[in-house]
Amino acid sequence: MAKSIIYIFIGIMWSLILAGGGILVVLVSKISIQGYGDELDFLIASGIKAIIAIVLVVLWVLVLLKLKNKIFQKQMKF
Amino acid sequence: MQDYIVAAVITSLIAFFVVFGMTPTLIKRLAKKNWTVKDVNRIGGAMIPRPGGPVILAGIILGEISLYFLLPADSIITKGITALVVTTSLAFVVGFIDDRRVMGGWFKPLALAGASIPVILLGAYEPNLAFPLFGTVKIPALYLGVIIFMIPITGNTINSIDVMNGIASCFMVIASFSLAIALFVLQNYSVAIMTLPLAFASLAFYKYHKFPSRIFPGDSGALTLGAAYGVIAIVGHVEVIAAIALLPAVINSFLFLSSVKRIVEHRHVKGPTTHTEDHKIAASKELDAPVTLVRLLVANKPLTEKEVGFAIFRLAIFSGILAIITAFIAGVQLWPSQ
Numbered sequence: 001m002a003k004s005i006i007y008i009f010i011g012i013m014w015s016l017i018l019a020g021g022g023i024l025v026v027l028v029s030k031i032s033i034q035g036y037g038d039e040l041d042f043l044i045a046s047g048i049k050a051i052i053a054i055v056l057v058v059l060w061v062l063v064l065l066k067l068k069n070k071i072f073q074k075q076m077k078f
Numbered sequence: 079m080q081d082y083i084v085a086a087v088i089t090s091l092i093a094f095f096v097v098f099g100m101t102p103t104l105i106k107r108l109a110k111k112n113w114t115v116k117d118v119n120r121i122g123g124a125m126i127p128r129p130g131g132p133v134i135l136a137g138i139i140l141g142e143i144s145l146y147f148l149l150p151a152d153s154i155i156t157k158g159i160t161a162l163v164v165t166t167s168l169a170f171v172v173g174f175i176d177d178r179r180v181m182g183g184w185f186k187p188l189a190l191a192g193a194s195i196p197v198i199l200l201g202a203y204e205p206n207l208a209f210p211l212f213g214t215v216k217i218p219a220l221y222l223g224v225i226i227f228m229i230p231i232t233g234n235t236i237n238s239i240d241v242m243n244g245i246a247s248c249f250m251v252i253a254s255f256s257l258a259i260a261l262f263v264l265q266n267y268s269v270a271i272m273t274l275p276l277a278f279a280s281l282a283f284y285k286y287h288k289f290p291s292r293i294f295p296g297d298s299g300a301l302t303l304g305a306a307y308g309v310i311a312i313v314g315h316v317e318v319i320a321a322i323a324l325l326p327a328v329i330n331s332f333l334f335l336s337s338v339k340r341i342v343e344h345r346h347v348k349g350p351t352t353h354t355e356d357h358k359i360a361a362s363k364e365l366d367a368p369v370t371l372v373r374l375l376v377a378n379k380p381l382t383e384k385e386v387g388f389a390i391f392r393l394a395i396f397s398g399i400l401a402i403i404t405a406f407i408a409g410v411q412l413w414p415s416q
Contacts, residue, residue, distance in 0.1 A: 003375060003389060006326075006329070006371070006374060006375070006393060007393070007396060009329065010325050010326065010329065010393065010396060010397055010400070011400075013325055013328075013329070014322060014325065014400050014404075017318060017321065017322060018209070018210060018211060018404075021207075021209025021210065021211075021212055021318060022209065022211065022212045024207070024209065024212075024215050025209050025212035025213050025214070025215050026212065028215055028217070029213075029214075029215040029216065043219070046217060046218050046219040046220075047219055049215070049217045049219070049220065050217055050219040050220035050223070053217060053220050054220070064332070065336055068332070068333070068336065072369075072374065
């Protein structure tokens with residue numbers, strides 16, 4: 001039982017990676033800034049994208065932590 | 079195409095036979111110098127020579143250098159192989175220091191972050207992250223961070239799964255062959271072939287590392303394997319696919335960190351497992367012992383060391399299949415990327 005739950009957890013992680021990538025591409029790649037000169041526009045946009053991506057990763061880890069506690073609840077009562 | 083096939087065969091043979099041929103000599107030398115550690119899971123606690131890192135590094139480097147001369151001249155190959163050789167060698171040095179003198183929990187992540195700098199200096203990367211189904215996203219500012227984090231993560235992830243006889247080396251065999259297949263699917267043939275020395279060096283080392291181990295890779299071996307894998311992921315532009323192939327080891331690190339709640343050397347925390355009277359591996363009953371993949375695997379019933387190893391290999395094969403499926407669906411695009 002514990003083993004099959006680990007397979008399920010891997011499957012969920014895989015889906016979350018694909019979904020997280022989708023959010024990143026759909027939302028973040030569209031961000032562009034204009035009006036500060038080409039170089040600065042690029043740097044500001046890149047910085048904003050980086051911050052959003054980091055926030056998404058933190059959210060991803062938090063979701064995973066919640067899921068881990070739920071999925072392995074029984075197994076972690078050693 | 080013939081050039082690529084010849085290069086793939088020669089580099090695989092070199093990597094395999096360098097490790098296969100040199101390991102017995104290294105075992106004798108390490109035993110003579112008394113560079114041995116106790117195998118805590120073995121009945122009677124046999125002393126096993128460590129580290130096997132030098133032969134693993136030799137196999138990977140000689141394989142990659144031969145590729146440099148065998149593949150058609152190309153800047154991706156030149157930069158990629160140079161970055162792979164330099165970063166992997168630096169990771170080996172970091173691991174070797176830790177093998178000889180136990181360093182603090184932060185030493186390896188920070189030193190491995192430093193080892194990733196050659197990848198940046200050589201420009202052996204593209205600042206885009208490719209996501210299957212959705213395309214790529216250009217994030218130059220973040221991508222430098224991805225490189226600096228990638229090598230410590232892959233290095234430490236492989237190091238943290240090196241818990242029992244044969245696990246780290248066989249896990250790397252499965253993950254690197256999966257990554258090579260994924261790269262072939264993506265038609266990135268040069269980098270796919272660059273993965274073969276890593277896969278075959280791991281396979282040859284597994285011959286001596288499998289249960290009952292005759293040698294342990296040590297931190298130098300595990301970090302060498304992990305760093306080489308990380309550089310290939312960056313150079314081949316398959317960071318996401320590479321992470322998927324490593325998922326069981328990622329889960330192990332994730333469970334460990336989320337239960338210990340700090341970066342700490344595994345030697346400095348309570349053991350997650352214990353032994354039954356018939357010398358099977360059982361989950362520790364200590365509440366403050368870290369949660370790990372092995373502790374979960376033996377949570378319901380104790381298993382022998384060999385059974386634990388095969389359970390982890392099956393998980394690695396499952397993740398490898400998911401990585402290859404991801405490579406196949408990478409060709410399908412649901413959303414126009416930037």
